[in-house]
Amino acid sequence: MNVLCGMTFAFLVHPRADLRQDMARLAKPLGLVPTIVYDHALRRLPLAPLRFASVGLNGREVGRLILVPFGARHLLTDRRTGARKVAQAVDLAAATGADIVGLGGLTSPVTNGGRQLARRTDIGITNGNAFTAATVHRQVRALLRTASAGRIAVVGATGSVGSAVTRLLARDGLGADLLLVARDRSRLDPLTSAVGARSATDLAAIAACDVVVLLTAAADALIGAEHLGRGAVVLDATQPRNTGPDLLRRRPDVRVLDGGVVDVPGLMLRGGSIGLPPGQAFACLAETMLLSLSGHRGHFSLGRPTLEQVDRMVEIADRFRDQGFRPAAPSSFGRPIAPSACVAPAAASGLTGVAA
Structure with missing residues (x-):
């Protein structure tokens, strides 16, 4: 059994194509608001990133999800604003004590695979793409x-x-x-x-x-x-x-x-959902978790991952095989x-x- 490191992580998420459905994951009543209202609000209002959910592993909190208040289409059509909102979410991750932050969904491509954040020294960055590729x-x-x-x-x-x-x-x-x-x-x-x-x-x-x-x-x-x-x-x-x-x-x-998608049987989200059943995670989230659990410091996968980085993530996943981290059924x-x-x-x- 591996001894889990005391580091914590944050992982960035954002509303996807169906804004109403995704906002309902914050609170069910939000699913009653028409999509056009969310589209206007996300584009026009100076909304700040917020803590979306806590991430638990075997009953212990190991990280948190942070919501970037910009939809998928917004991130692709207004990349400058999207990159600024991602940077604000990374600021929140660092302020709440995270040691490393993963870029979920389109928060990675809008920041050039995280390269635009490479100068940060207060928190490690990974785009999650090495373990996703594996x-x-x-x-x-x-x-x-x-x-x-x-x-x-x-x-x-x-x-x-x-x-x-x-x-x-x-x-x-x-x-x-x-x-x-x-x-x-x-x-x-x-x-x-x-x-x-x-x-x-x-x-x-x-x-x-x-x-x-x-x-x-x-x-x-x-x-x-x-x-x-x-x-x-x-x-x-x-x-x-x-x-x-x-x-x-x-x-x-x-x-x-x-x-x-990978199996992590002891994984539990509290306060929100990423659209997967308990015990499953997207591989980009799993990469962030694995780096945190292994005690990795600093940046990891920025831009296009090398095969050495992919192989390294496979090695780390093998170390924590008792926690899962294998492709889901x-x-x-x-x-x-x-x-x-x-x-x-x-x-x-x-x-x-x-x-x-």
């Missing part, structure tokens, strides 16, 4: 064993998590099986050449792939029924999600799995599913890769 990598490998699929699309391949997952899969010898999808050719082409993959800037190209890994920074659903090949399995590791439940209604031949839009159900019906019938 977790998604393990989930992809499990899918490949289950589905016997050979073609893998990484959407958002040049991003912080996407580039790390790409390099991990290439290290496994799967470079030739990868289709890397991103908008910026100046970043995409060097990564493609480095790992020996194929590339595309158009989402239509993913129709030829068996497994689609979503790792983009967007405020809304990005992948539609028209983008996927028959029998595709989608691993959505984005927050906010890049898929919607209507995708399954329109395409019953595909599977959409939740990515980047398969689920789809929060609903548990059997591992055998991870294979789409069409895939099981040998129809993978046939464009819909």
Whole structure:
């Protein structure tokens, strides 16, 4: 049994695509306020960050969640204001005694993966992307064993998590099986050449792939029924999600799995919710917890994580394996599913890769 370090952490969260639903996590009556009211308030009012929930592990408080009062669309469309609000939330984290703070959701990309906060010496910063990449990598490998699929699309391949997952899969010898999808050719082409993959800037190209890994920074659903090949399995590791439940209604031949979620059985949030059941955490939150539990001081993952940082997070997670920190059992839009159900019906019938 590991002896837990006495450090504390903070983790930044923000309202996602459905503002009313997310605000209701603060207090149920807030769910009665129309979304348009929240949209106006978050954009116009000088709202300060606030402590959202305490994080307990095995009955002991180890950290806290801090709410950045800016929605997902706001963060992407007004990055200057978003970065300022994130900095204010980091100020609050430091003032409340946190030793390290993790950047959840879009608070990471809006601060260039935390690089804009690198000069801070009063608190450590991590974007959580090293352990997220490690977790998604393990989930992809499990899918490949289950589905016997050979073609893998990484959407958002040049991003912080996407580039790390790409390099991990290439290290496994799967470079030739990868289709890397991103908008910026100046970043995409060097990564493609480095790992020996194929590339595309158009989402239509993913129709030829068996497994689609979503790792983009967007405020809304990005992948539609028209983008996927028959029998595709989608691993959505984005927050906010890049898929919607209507995708399954329109395409019953595909599977959409939740990515980047880990089991931490002793975890309990008090005062708020992040949309996961007790005992589960997003991998970016888990990275912040693990660094705190291990006694790490200073910054960790800023910008794009190196493979050395990914491997380091795997080592730390192994040290605390008695606390969990392993990929959660398969689920789809929060609903548990059997591992055998991870294979789409069409895939099981040998129809993978046939464009819909």
